Amino acid sequence: MRSGLSLLTLPALALAFPGAVRDEKRQLLGTVGNLLNDVSGLLGSVASSIDPDNFRPESGYDFQAPGPNDSRGPCPGLNLLANHGYLPRNGYVNFGQVVEATARGFNMGADLATVLCVFAVLTDGDIETESWYLGAGPQNVGGLVRHSTIEVDISPNREDYFLGCGDNHHLSSRIFTQNVQFAAQSADKDFGYDTMARHYGANSRFSQQYNPWLYYFPFPSIVSVVAFNFYPEYFSNGTYGSGGVANYESISSIVGAQLNKETGQYEYVPERWPEQGWYRRSTPYGAVEALTDGFTRIYPSNLVPMPIAQLGTPNLNVSTILCDIYQGLNSVTPLELGGETTDIEAQITWALGKLVAVGISDTILGCPKDVTNNNILYPNSTTAGGPLGPDPVVVSRAGNNVYNKVYFTAAPTTPQCS
Ligand code: HEM
Known part of the structure; x- marks a missing residue:
């Protein structure tokens, strides 16, 4: 899984297999050359309509790479906010801090x-303090x-x-290499919806083909x-759709993808706003826009079956999807619970109170009432390799992000445990 064949390792191999290595080197140079062409074709676009108040980071929020004890995980948006000090740099965050910092x-x-x-x-943190870790707890x-x-x-x-x-x-x-290639092949040469819908289509077909534990649970x-959608909508320089651009400079920097021009691999580096200047979108992008865009502009490129009963019917709309989210609360097993129904109900009451405050509730949406379910995530989950019968390596990889390394140089069609 870790770093791929480097050009530097080739001389030693060449002594043993001169012909094979020449071919491999030629192939590698060809691949790297194609990628460099793709990248250079994506450079150079800038936002045309920007408001100086939206320049980020603001003064006093300089980038600082996370230290070894700082918690970072799968969300590039939150990792970046912690790296710039909009969230606690140690990666232990709470509800109020995150709502404020993400805005x-x-x-x-x-x-x-x-x-x-x-x-x-509810699922990853602590309800008393309304807090959680960006990486592992x-x-x-x-x-x-x-x-x-x-x-x-x-x-x-x-x-x-x-x-x-x-x-x-x-x-x-x-995967990021594929994302760059799709961007280079798109009409606008960017990470806009055409690129991201194609990327979703490719990723989802790959998962459907190779991942026997793919389970598309509603939330x-x-x-x-x-x-x-978050790539163009939040990571563009300026407001996407109003002159902002989903350009390579912004996106590669924000998601922490740094191209090694020798190997043609992307090293995962700490997430940061681009040094050449970046402006956040000027208008809020919220739940209704996100769901509408996601289900009209991304998801149609491959309709992965999920337990949303309204899929494929005229009843699929933002309200029914929000109801599915709302009801999804009833079937997620909260982190700290062993399945005590009364505890679950207390947690759900807390969660629903939060959602009602921002206008998402059963009465407003007219969602049908549901009963609390047990965890239905995986049938047969104790099977070897399944979520409750994991390989020891799986357990050891639950830690915080480790940066400045290359991860996954090739597509894992079987679990990459070494
Ligand atoms: C508000 C609280 C937020 C929480 C709790 C959260 C949590 C997460 C989690 C758990 C993931 C992993 C999902 C996956 O496996 O694909 C994720 C992914 C992601 N998040 Fe967040 N996030 C939040 C806010 C944001 C914000 C503000 C942005 C953008 C500015 C953002 C952008 C993304 C993106 C682009 C991914 C996909 C990463 C990738 O695979 O490329 N998130 N987030």
Whole structure:
């Protein structure tokens, strides 16, 4: 899984297999050359319509790489906010801090931030303090790396939990390379919707083909779809759709993808705003816009079946999807619970109170009432290799992000445990 064949290693191999190595070297140079061409074709675009008040980072929020004890995980947006000091740099965050920082840094709407925070607290964090870790929690329990809660398969640039053998949180070199290639081939040469829809199509077909544990549960699957819109909507320089550009400079820097021009692989480096200047979007982008864009502009490129009963019917709309999110609360197993129904009900009451405050509730949406379910995430989950019968390597990879390395140089069609 880790770094690929470097040009530097080739001379030693050449002594043993001169012909084979010449071919391999030629092939590698060809691949790297193609990638460099793609990248250079993507450079140079700048935002045309910007408001100086939206320049980020503001003064006093300089980038600082995380230290070894700082918690970072699968979300590039939150990792970046911690690296710039908009969130605590140690990566231990709470509800209020995240709603404020996501608005200030990226103009995320309060409704969308609230939905995400509710799930983070409920499934990955601590309800008393409304807090959680951006990477792994204490003793690797909880935190955003916890699989199938908010962290989910078919991510834009992370491998699936099963195929990555537990590594669901480091940026994957081979997937980002694909993302760059699709951007280079798109009409606008950017990371806009055409590129991201194609990327979603390729990633989801790959997961469907190779991941026997792919389970598209309502809430995480919705996050997976809308995370593809987050690239243009939040990471563009300026406001996407109003002169902002989803350019390579912004996106590669924000997601922490640094091209090694010798190997042609992407090293995963700490997330930061581009040094040449960046402006956040000028208007909030919230839950309704995100769901509408996700399900009309991304998801149609491959309709992965998920337990949203309204899929494929005229009843699929933002309200029914929000109801599915709302009801999804009833079937996610909160982190700290052993299945006590009364405890679950107390947690759900807390969560629903938060959602009602930003206008998402059963009465407003007319969602049908549901009863509390047990965890239905995985049938047969104790099977070897399954979520409850994991390889020891899977367990060991639940930690915080380790930066300045290359992860996944090739597509993992079977779990990459070494
Ligand atoms: C508000 C609280 C937030 C929480 C709790 C949260 C949590 C997460 C989690 C758990 C993931 C992993 C999902 C996966 O496996 O694909 C994720 C991914 C992602 N998040 Fe966030 N997030 C939040 C806010 C944001 C913001 C403000 C942005 C953008 C500015 C953002 C952008 C993304 C993107 C692009 C991904 C996909 C990463 C990739 O695979 O390329 N998130 N987030």
